[in-house]
Amino acid sequence: MPTSSTLNHPLEDPSFSIKLPDPCILVIFGATGDLTARKLVPALYNLALDNQLPSHFACVGFARRDKSNEVFRQEMHDAITAHSRTQPIDEEVWKNFSQHLYYHCSEFHHDEGYEELKTLLHNLDHKLGTQGNRIYYLSTQPSFFATIIQNLSKHQLIYDHKDQRHWSRVIIEKPFGHDLQSAVELQTQLSHYLHENQIYRIDHYLGKETVQNLFAFRFANPIFESLWDKDHIDNIQITVAEEQGIGTRGRLWEEAGMLRDIIQNHVMQLLALVGMEPPINFKADSIRNEKVKLLKSIRPIPYHQISENVVRGQYSTGYINSKAVKSYREEENVDPHSNVETYAALQLFVDNWRWAGVPFYLRAGKRLPKRVTEISITFKNLPAILFHNLADSIEPNVLVIRIQPDEGISLKINCKVPGLSLLLQPVKMDFRYGSYFGLTSPEAYERLICDCMIGDNTLFARDDEVLTSWELLTPILHYWASEAAPNFPNYASGSWGPEEANELLIRNGRSWRLN
C-alpha cells in the first residue's frame, strides 16, 4: 500500500528530515542469547521511548528453549532494567511496548516451526497492521545462518526483492565467515535466496555516533580535509583496546582470535572511513563504493613479510585495575597450549595518490591497561629551522578521534610557555561529545535497527567490503596456522601488548600514541 513516503502528501513537511520507518515485524533468531538481552531488546525499548518505532510493530523472539510470551516479556523487562541506557524504566512505555513482544519456540531446522512462525506472523499482520514487512535478525552462531535462510525461503517467509507489496530483510551478525573461503561460501549461499539489498551485515561500530561523526568531521571541515594526505600526515594509528579478558567466551574465542573477532570487521571499517575519498553524495552505495575502493588499495602483505608487518600476542597473568588476573591459557574452555591470539597489530600501506608512503598501524587487544577505541592522526613534524634550539621539545601535532569512551576529538598543538624565554609546551584542544550534547546519544543498535526498518543500508557492510578485508587478512591467518607462535603468552595482562608490537613502529622512528 503506498505510504506518505511515496505519495506527494500535502501535509508532509520536508523540513522533518527523519524518514519514518515502515510497519514491520522483527524476528530475532537466537532470542534467548546474550545479545538480545543486552543490546537488541533494550535498543527496541529505547526506540519506543523516543517514539522512533513504527506505529505498527511487533518483535518475535525465535529460539529453542520453550517459554510463553509472558515469561519472555518478563525476562526482557529484567534485561531492559539491567542494560537500558535510559534509567529508570518508564513503566507506561514498557507496558505498551511489551504488548508487541512475542516468543516462538522451535529448532532452527524444523519445518513445522517455520510454518507455525508463518501463521503467527500472518496473525500479527492482521492484529497489528504490520503489512507483511519482515526483518529477520540472525543472532545465532554463523553455522545456523544458511539453515535459517534456506528455511525462511522454503516457507515463503522471504520475498523477492522486487515485491512491491511488502519487503523482507535479513540482519546478519558478525563474523561473516572465518576466512575468505568460508565468507565466499556463505555469500554464495545467501545470494541464492536473497538480493544484496536484502542483506544487512551488521557491524555495530558503524552505528556509533562518534564513527558517524567521522563523515561530518572530514567532509564538513575543509581545514582538515585539506591536510588529510601523505604531504601532511606522518602516520595513522587505530587502537581497539579492552581491559577485559575473554570471559566465558573461551570456546568461541578458540575458534576466532583477535584478527577475526575485531580487526577484520571493526578495525577495517574504521580504516576505510578514515582513508576513503569523499563520496559523490550520501547515498548508501556511493559511500560504500569509496570504502571498498580504499580497502582494495591496501597493499597485500607478501607471505614472507608477514612476520615483519604483523604481530600477534596472547596475554599472560598480570594486573588489571590492581587485581590479579589469569592468563588466556588458564581461562575456561581454552586449550592450555592454545596458539590463539588475543592481540594483533599490523602495519599496512595504502597504495593510492592520497596515502602513498603513510603507514597505517592497527592494533586490537584484550587485557590491555584500559578500554579505549581511538584513531590518532600524527602530522608531519616541522623542519628544524625556527625552533632548531628546541628541536627536542617540539612535538608533532596529533589529532585524536576518541570513539569510546569519553567520545570526542582532541588536537595537540604547541604553545609558548609564559615567561621571558622561548619554551614550548604541547597542549590539547578538546571537544567532548558528552559535554556539548548533553543527552545520552542513541546506542549503535538503536540507529542500526531503525535504519534497517527504513531500508537504509549505508551503515551496514556490503559483500565486497567484507570479502576484500578477508582477502587481505586470510593469508595472515594461514601463516599463523602454519607456524606456532614461539613465545606465547608474550605480554602481561595490564601492559600495552608484546614488545614486538612496539618494534613495529620503533624501527621506523615512531611509537604508539598509547604506550
Place this chain on the structure above:
Amino acid sequence: MATESINKPRLFNLILYSNENQKVAYFQQLIQMIVERLPCKVIFIQHDPESSKNELNILQTTIVIGKGAQLISCDQITIQVSGHCLKRVPTVILPHLVPDLPINLFWGQDPTVENEIFPSLASLASRLIFEAEEAACLPEFSRKLLKQIAVLSNPSFGMNHMSVIDMNWARIGGWRRAMVQAFACTEHLNQLKLAKHLTIDYNVGSNTSSSKPNEIQVIYFVTWLASRLKWSFVNLKIDEAIHYITYENEHHHPIEIELRRQNQEYCSPGSLISIELLTASDFHFSLYSKPHIAQIEVNISTPETCDLPFTIPLTHLQKGSSLTKELFYSKTNIQYVEMLQALEHQNWPCLYEV
C-alpha cells in the same frame, strides 16, 4: 574531598528577552530545558516596563547540569532593566557574546509590537524564536509578522540570513506529523480530502498564570490544515466555549469545524487534545492524545467496519529533544509562512481586550 572537573561547552549564544515580570520564572525554566540539551551562553534581558525607575543591573550566574564526571556549566548573564536604560542594552550585551558562535534571539513577546531594542538585537542574530501566545488580533498579527519575516530574511538585514521560528508553530509539530502518519495511505488521504466535519478539543488549562485564552496552537493547526488542503475560508463564529469555522474545499463543499475548550491537567495549556473527523463517505477518524504517554491513538471506522486502533508517537513535547531541534536547527518553515498568509485573510476578531 574529590573535585569534579566542570566543562563549559557552548554551542551558541542565546539572548532571551522578557518584558513581563510574572513570566520570568517560566522563561528561566525554558532556559533550563534548553541548556540541558544544548549548552549555551545565556543572556537574559528582564525588562520591567512598568517600573518608574531608570535602572540597569547585570548579574552573572552559572547553571550547572549533569552529574559526576559529566558536570557542565553554562554562564548566564541577567540584565534587569527599566526606564530609559533599555536603550543601553544592545551595547551592554556585546562584550558578553561568545565570538564565532551563532546568536539565537528568543523574543518573549509578540515581535510585531514595536520595541526599542528589537531591531538592534535582531540584526545580531541568525535566528529569531518567539512566543506570542497572546496575540489578540490574529489577522493583524499575521500581516505584521509576514512583513517582519520578509525584512528579517532579507540578506541585506544585519549580517545573517535569519530563520524565524514561532514556538506555537513548533509545539504543534507533533500533531502535524501525526496527521501525516494517520492519513498516510492513499485511501485515508482521499478521505481527508472529503472531510465534512472536524471537531478539535484543545486544552485551555488550569495551570497557566495568564487570564487570556490560549488558542493560538489550535488556530494555527486548523489554518495549516486548511492551507495545505486548499480549503477556502467562509466564515467564523466565536462562542464562549466553542468556535465554529466554516471552510469550503476545492469542490465547494462545506467543512464545518468546531474548536472546543477543555480543561486538562495532563497536557500543557494551549495544546491539542483530540481531533475527530467525519468525511462525506462517513469515514470517522479519531485521534486523541493519551494521558501521561507521548502517543496519539488513532481509531478509524465506517458504519460497516472498524479498524484496529493504532498509536502514533507524539513528538515536539517540552520534555523531548525534537522540540529543541526544531527551535534551534530548522529554517523558517514554508508551511508556516503559508499558514500565516491564510490566517491574514480570515476574519478572526480580537479574541480579548488588549
